[in-house]
Amino acid sequence: MNERLRSMASHRLFWPVAVLVVMLAVNTIYRPGFLAVEVNNGHLYGTPIDILRLSAPLILVGLGMTLVISTGGIDLSVGSICAISGAIACLHISQAPDQNSLVTVFTALAMALGAALVLGAWNGVLVSVIGIQPIIATLILMVAGRGLAQLVTEGQIITINSGPYRALGLGHLLTLPLAIFIALGAALLIAALTRRTALGMIIESVGGNREASRLAGIRSARMVFLVYVVSAACAAVAGFMMTANVSSADGNNAGLWVELDAILAVVIGGTSLAGGRFYLSGTILGALIIQTLTTTVYAMNISPQTALLFKAVVVIAVCLIQAPEFRAKLGRRRRGGPPSPSSAPQPQKEEVTA
Amino acid sequence: MTDSRPVLTMTGISKSFPGVRALHNVDFRLFPGEVHALMGENGAGKSTLIKVLTGVYGIDEGTITLGDEQVAFSGPMQASAAGVSTVYQEVNLCPNLSVAENIFIGREPRLLGAVRWGEVRRRARQLLTRLDLDIDVTAPVASYSLAVQQMVAIARAIDVQARVLILDEPTSSLDATEVAQLFRVMRQLRDEGIAILFVTHFLDQVYGIADRITVLRNGTLVGEYPIAELPQLALVEKMIGKELDVLERLEEQPRRELAAVEGGTPFVAVSELGRKGAVAPFSLTIHAGEVVGLAGLLGSGRTEAARLFFGADRADRGEVTVNGKPTSLRNPVQAIEYGIGFCSENRRAEGIIPDLSVRENMILAMQAARGWLRPIPRRRQDELVEQYIKALSIRPANPDVPVRNLSGGNQQKVLLARWLITEPRLLILDEPTRGIDIGAKAEIQKLVVQLSDGGMAVLFISAELEEVLRLSHKVAVMRDREMVAQLDNDDTVDAERVMQTIASGSTRKEASQ
Numbered sequence: 001m002n003e004r005l006r007s008m009a010s011h012r013l014f015w016p017v018a019v020l021v022v023m024l025a026v027n028t029i030y031r032p033g034f035l036a037v038e039v040n041n042g043h044l045y046g047t048p049i050d051i052l053r054l055s056a057p058l059i060l061v062g063l064g065m066t067l068v069i070s071t072g073g074i075d076l077s078v079g080s081i082c083a084i085s086g087a088i089a090c091l092h093i094s095q096a097p098d099q100n101s102l103v104t105v106f107t108a109l110a111m112a113l114g115a116a117l118v119l120g121a122w123n124g125v126l127v128s129v130i131g132i133q134p135i136i137a138t139l140i141l142m143v144a145g146r147g148l149a150q151l152v153t154e155g156q157i158i159t160i161n162s163g164p165y166r167a168l169g170l171g172h173l174l175t176l177p178l179a180i181f182i183a184l185g186a187a188l189l190i191a192a193l194t195r196r197t198a199l200g201m202i203i204e205s206v207g208g209n210r211e212a213s214r215l216a217g218i219r220s221a222r223m224v225f226l227v228y229v230v231s232a233a234c235a236a237v238a239g240f241m242m243t244a245n246v247s248s249a250d251g252n253n254a255g256l257w258v259e260l261d262a263i264l265a266v267v268i269g270g271t272s273l274a275g276g277r278f279y280l281s282g283t284i285l286g287a288l289i290i291q292t293l294t295t296t297v298y299a300m301n302i303s304p305q306t307a308l309l310f311k312a313v314v315v316i317a318v319c320l321i322q323a324p325e326f327r328a329k330l331g332r333r334r335r336g337g338p339p340s341p342s343s344a345p346q347p348q349k350e351e352v353t354a
Numbered sequence: 355m356t357d358s359r360p361v362l363t364m365t366g367i368s369k370s371f372p373g374v375r376a377l378h379n380v381d382f383r384l385f386p387g388e389v390h391a392l393m394g395e396n397g398a399g400k401s402t403l404i405k406v407l408t409g410v411y412g413i414d415e416g417t418i419t420l421g422d423e424q425v426a427f428s429g430p431m432q433a434s435a436a437g438v439s440t441v442y443q444e445v446n447l448c449p450n451l452s453v454a455e456n457i458f459i460g461r462e463p464r465l466l467g468a469v470r471w472g473e474v475r476r477r478a479r480q481l482l483t484r485l486d487l488d489i490d491v492t493a494p495v496a497s498y499s500l501a502v503q504q505m506v507a508i509a510r511a512i513d514v515q516a517r518v519l520i521l522d523e524p525t526s527s528l529d530a531t532e533v534a535q536l537f538r539v540m541r542q543l544r545d546e547g548i549a550i551l552f553v554t555h556f557l558d559q560v561y562g563i564a565d566r567i568t569v570l571r572n573g574t575l576v577g578e579y580p581i582a583e584l585p586q587l588a589l590v591e592k593m594i595g596k597e598l599d600v601l602e603r604l605e606e607q608p609r610r611e612l613a614a615v616e617g618g619t620p621f622v623a624v625s626e627l628g629r630k631g632a633v634a635p636f637s638l639t640i641h642a643g644e645v646v647g648l649a650g651l652l653g654s655g656r657t658e659a660a661r662l663f664f665g666a667d668r669a670d671r672g673e674v675t676v677n678g679k680p681t682s683l684r685n686p687v688q689a690i691e692y693g694i695g696f697c698s699e700n701r702r703a704e705g706i707i708p709d710l711s712v713r714e715n716m717i718l719a720m721q722a723a724r725g726w727l728r729p730i731p732r733r734r735q736d737e738l739v740e741q742y743i744k745a746l747s748i749r750p751a752n753p754d755v756p757v758r759n760l761s762g763g764n765q766q767k768v769l770l771a772r773w774l775i776t777e778p779r780l781l782i783l784d785e786p787t788r789g790i791d792i793g794a795k796a797e798i799q800k801l802v803v804q805l806s807d808g809g810m811a812v813l814f815i816s817a818e819l820e821e822v823l824r825l826s827h828k829v830a831v832m833r834d835r836e837m838v839a840q841l842d843n844d845d846t847v848d849a850e851r852v853m854q855t856i857a858s859g860s861t862r863k864e865a866s867q
Contacts, residue, residue, distance in 0.1 A: 198721045198729040201714055208707035215666055215704050216772065217690040217722035276709035 012270050015322050016285040019268075023292050031299060043172045047295065055291035056179035057082070057238035061258055062265040062283040063190050064231030069266050071207040071224050072275030073127060073134035075231045078262060080145025081119055082239030082255025085112040087152040089240055090160050090249035099162040108165070113236050119145070120232025124225035138228075142259065149251030159248040169244030179241050186234065191280050200278070203227065207275030261290050268318060289318065361386045361549045362407075362438070362518055367416035369406055371759050374750050376402040379416075380575045382568055384518060389540060389550045391560045391581075394570035395593055395791040397749045397761035400553050403570070404520055408433040408440050420518070431460070439511035440520040447503055449496035454478035456495050457510045481509045485539050501532035505539065512543060519543060520551045525559060529651060537563050555791055557586055569593055572749075590792055616641050616827075619678040621780055621811045622663065622694070627672030632658040635672055636837035638830055640780060640811045645802060647826030647843070648815040649852050655835035656815045657699060660782050663813060664696035665689040690723050692780075695773035699785035699815070701762070705769045708758035712748070713739045715757045716771045723776060742771035746797065763790035770798065780811040787816060799825060819849040831855045 008014060027034040027047075037046035061078050068075045092108035093099050119141060126137035171178040194200030205213045206220045214220045238258070243249045267273060268289055269282025293314055297307045320326045362384040369377040377399045384390050394400050405411045407418060409427030418425050420436060427433040430440060447456045454475045462469040463477070478491040487505050495503055504524055511519055521540070525533050540563060544550055552564060560567065560581075567584055569576040569592045576592050584592075620639035628635030633655040640646050648656045661667045665683035674683055676692050683689050686696070698704035707715055716739050717730055724730065730738075739753045746767040750760075757768055766786060773781055783802070787795040802825050806812050816822050822829060823843060831839040831852060839855045841847050 196729070197726050198724075199726040201710070201718075201721065202726050205707045205710060205714070205718060208709040209703075212698075212704050212707055213718070213722075215664075215686050215696060215698060216719045217687050218718070219687060276707075 012279065013282060013285060016268055016270070016282060016289060019318050019321065020285060020289050020292060023289065023296060027292075027296055027299060034299065039175070042175060044175045047299070049177065051288065051291050051295050052180050053177040054295070055287045056177075056183035057241045057255075058258065058261055058265060058287040058291060059183040059284050060186055060234045060238040060241075061231075061255075061262040062269075062287045063187055063280060064227075064234030065259075065262040066266050066269070066271055066278050066280055066283045067190070067194070067203060067227040068134070068231045069207075069263070069271055069273060070203050070275055070278035071227050072210070073224065073227070074138065074263065074273070075123065075228060076135065076138040076259050077119070077123060077141035077145055078231060078235040078238075079255040079258045080142050080149065081116050081232050081235040082242055082258060083149035083249075083251050083253075084119065084145055084152065085116045085236035085239035086243030086254045087149045087158065087249040087251050088112040088115050089165070090158045090243055091152055093160045093162050093165055094158050099160055100164060102164055105162060105164040109240060112240070113233065116232045116236030116239075117229055120229035121225070123232065124228035127228060128221040128224040146251065149249075149254070153249055153251045155251070157248050157250045161247065165240075166244050166247055169241045169246075182237065182241070186237065187280060187284060190230070194280075204277055207278075261287075264315065265290055268322065270322075360384055361421060363419040364403070364407065365417050365419070367403065367406060367418075368414045369402055369411060370414055372755065374752075374755060374759050375573055377406065377573045380570065380573070381578075382575075383578065384549045384551055385566075386517070386549050387544055387547045388565040389544050389552050389563050391564035391567045392551060392553045392570070393560065393567055393589065393593055394576075395763070395793050397572070397764050398570040398593070398791075399573040400570060401522065401761065402573075404440065404522055404551070404553070408438060408520070434511070434516070437515055437517035438520070439516040439518070440522065441504065441507045441511050441524055442522050447495045447507060450494055452492050453482075453489060453495055453498070453506050454491040456506055457481060457491075457513060459510075477513075478509070481513055482506075485509055485542075486535075499532075501528050501535065504528065504532075504536065508536075508539065512548070516548055518549045518551065520553075522553045523555065524552075525554055525556060533559065557589065557792075560589075561586065593791065593793070616644065620675075621677060623675045624663070625673045627662055627669050627674060629658065629662060629667055629669050629671075632667060632835070633662065634836040636830075638837070638840070640813060642779065642811050643806050643809045644828065645806045645812045645814055645826045647822035647829040648813065648832060649819055649822045649829050650832030650856060651817070654832040654856075655837075656832050657784055658835065659832065659837070660696070660784050660813060660815055663689070663780075663782055664694055666696060687722075690719065690776065690778075693776075693778050694780045694782065695719065695776055695778035696782040697766075697769050697773055697784060697786055699788065701765055701769055706757050706765050709756055711754050712743070712757050712760070712768055713753035715768050716742060716753075716775060719772050720775050738775050739771075742774060746771055746801075763794045766790055767794065767798075770801075774805075778810065780813065781805065782813040782815075784815045785817065786814075787818070787821060795821075819852050823847065823849060823852070 024035065034047050037044055037048060039045075061082070065075055065078065089108040089112040092111055093104060096104040098104060123138050123141060126132045126140070127134050130137075167178055168182070169179060173181055194203065202213075202218055203223055205216070205218060206223045210220050235255070239255055242254050263273075265286030266283050268286035269279050269284070271278045271282065293311055297310060302310055360383040362382075364380065364382040367377050367380045367382070380399065380403060382392075382403065392400050392403065402411065406413050407427075409429045409432060413426070420438065425436065427436065427438070434440070448459065451459065457478045458474050463473045464470065475491050482489065482491065482505070485505055485508065487502065487509075489498065489502060495506060498506070508519070508521075508524075524536060528536065537559075540550055540552070552560075554560060564581050566578065566580050567589065568578045569589065571593060616639075618641070620641045623637075623639040625637045626635040627637070636659060638646065648659065650656050658667070662669045663683065665685045665688055668684055669682070674681055681692075683692075683694075689696070707718065710718075713735060717735055720738075721730055736753075742748070743751050743753065748760075748764050748767045748771070757765055760768065770783075770786065786798050790798075799821065802812055802814060812825075814822060814825055826843050829841045829843050829847065829852060830837055831841065833856050841852065841855070
């Protein structure tokens with residue numbers, strides 16, 4: 001490897017980007033028109049655009065999850081919060097006389113967002129004030145939240161016919177889907193909030209060593225509380241998109257398992273589950289990888305029975321490729337050929353690329 | 355006493371971390387039946403050399419030979435299986451498991467897959483008898499003192515037919531009798547032919563037990579010397595690479611009289627401040643420019659008392675006045691607002707944020723005080739960080755390496771910088787010099803004198819009485835979680851008198867009041 005390549009390969013986003021590029025390449029080989037984008041009716045259409053649009057909810061949930069994981073926590077309740085916020089918004093719109101009224105839609109969004117903030121605060125209090133382990137604390141709402149969503153929808157699927165609401169999922173702005181701008185806007189907002197102020201460092205500090213942070217004068221508990229509220233807010237907006245995509249709210253299935261995809265996106269993006277440093281751009285890449293994988297499964301006509309297994313295999317491969325230790329082992333085997341007995345106790349001289 | 359052939363040879367060892375060259379072309383030999391002291395300042399590479407040897411880190415260059423074989427261990431487990439065992443500075447035992455379980459964890463004698471617990475206990479007892487230790491092997495490790503825990507760790511280390519035993523600062527939390535007990539065990543093991551690699555910062559201990567000394571400085575080898583050929587002064591000079599006059603000058607520095615610093619309203623005065631189960635009610639005043647020493651044995655309540663001053667723990671009784679105004683110190687945020695800083699003795703658990711860079715660790719307290727909405731401008735950060743890296747000679751002088759890549763002493767200096775940057779009016783230093791070398795120790799002591807001359811109040815806690823006496827205007831003596839005496843540090847007070855006070859538990863409040 002020459003110097004430039006090596007310094008590129010040591011960038012923390014190198015492997016996620018490489019994985020994404022390989023996936024797109026495989027798809028293009030399989031189906032040459034995969035990357036084609038066409039203009040229709042003043043809007044851009046094509047698989048890459050679809051991937052961007054469909055990954056928007058996951059990006060949103062992933063951004064919130066990144067902050068939570070950075071503090072050393074985890075938020076399992078985001079899927080349920082998606083369902084609840086979607087249900088509240090759709091319920092309000094379905095009961096309104098004019099479903100296309102902007103006032104109605106914005107009221108619905110505000111109500112649902114407010115509810116989500118309360119739920120986030122609930123998580124935050126459980127974790128930061130009462131001190132329950134995050135995985136247990138948010139598990140409560142993960143399970144109970146589905147019930148709440150069912151209560152809101154009264155066990156039915158609420159269908160709505162609201163142009164402004166549908167636009168959240170399917171609308172366009174400047175030739176691109178609106179959802180992309182919403183996700184991008186949220187990403188920029190969170191990035192500005194954390195990186196233009198000292199908030200990011202303080203969150204990382206709490207995640208790195210909570211007691212030491214407290215003794216340095218940081219209100220650690222307050223920071224932990226805050227990230228769960230932010231996570232819930234992100235989940236709520238994601239819930240709007242999911243329900244807007246299908247113009248209906250299904251308390252059972254909206255946002256189902258999105259928490260797991262979000263955690264995966266965060267980890268692929270390079271943020272450690274142990275907390276500490278976080279990487280928003282990495283999470284966005286991770287979400288794109290996951291959505292590309294889902295799209296690939298559909299595009300390749302892989303049968304639904306084997307689709308999950310296929311996804312699992314790819315995810316394992318992605319995780320292995322990202323692990324520096326695994327790459328070191330792989331590299332040794334490739335370079336060294338069959339190890340001769342005398343070379344076995346040699347000191348290991350690996351080129352560590354990460 | 356030593357064989358002619360070394361049991362362990364390390365040749366041309368080099369090791370780098372991102373931004374840090376930890377070892378450069380270092381040679382090291384260890385003979386059977388010797389105690390070999392590895393000496394050097396913080397960041398000299400002692401810990402790295404040990405970790406390279408035991409396979410915690412891979413090496414960039416060089417070879418390690420154990421017996422006749424060239425080796426490269428993949429980790430401490432493999433190393434100890436090959437006869438190279440390590441006992442670390444911080445005791446690495448599972449506190450909730452029993453003594454016997456701790457000794458045999460991971461290699462329990464088994465029969466058909468089932469652990470033979472009777473055999474585990476029997477062999478554990480046997481091993482501890484060999485170390486002259488008569489304790490209940492079924493009791494949890496946490497129920498014993500640190501010294502006993504240290505012995506248990508050694509028992510675990512030598513059970514695996516160790517040829518090489520590495521003791522990485524085993525004495526830093528032991529008192530004198532415990533150290534003597536440890537040394538007896540070390541001599542016995544040495545006479546059995548085990549090669550012992552001993553790392554410590556206590557020079558007296560080196561001359562009490564070591565046969566040979568290897569000195570490292572800045573990741574390079576200074577030399578290997580028989581103990582008789584390297585007097586103490588020469589050793590220190592080789593370690594810090596400069597003349598010792600810094601330290602000596604400090605010894606001679608005149609201290610201002612207590613009366614001179616104790617005028618006017620005290621900066622902080624506490625009266626009958628206490629916390630149940632932590633420290634009995636005590637009263638103490640600290641004036642601007644005054645250094646108050648807290649002396650006492652480990653566990654005597656020094657740290658507990660200091661934590662009340664910082665609001666790290668909440669006092670459940672007593673009164674506090676700051677600048678003459680009554681208040682209560684409920685949490686660190688409030689204490690910091692009053693201009694109080696606290697350097698914890700437990701820098702790993704309560705001090706550094708390992709992932710964050712040196713820069714971020716340094717500005718953390720200042721940033722927290724400003725609130726997250728007002729980030730410190732990058733240029734100001736650079737100025738501050740550069741200033742303190744230089745002032746405290748922190749190595750490596752790179753603000754962007756993660757602080758976990760620094761040696762213990764340099765991490766300590768980073769923490770010190772974190773608080774100095776906030777320009778506190780009272781700085782609480784809890785064992786700021788523990789586990790750090792002479793050069794850095796002198797620097798920190800000098801700094802304390804400078805700061806107090808400049809009007810900062812300092813609450814100085816240390817297990818080393820000489821150090822407390824050298825710096826303090828007033829010494830408060832703790833014993834069994836109670837403040838038993840306050841002594842004016844005048845000519846009549848010396849280490850012996852303080853020791854007597856600790857021993858007798860005299861409750862006379864002498865002089866100062």
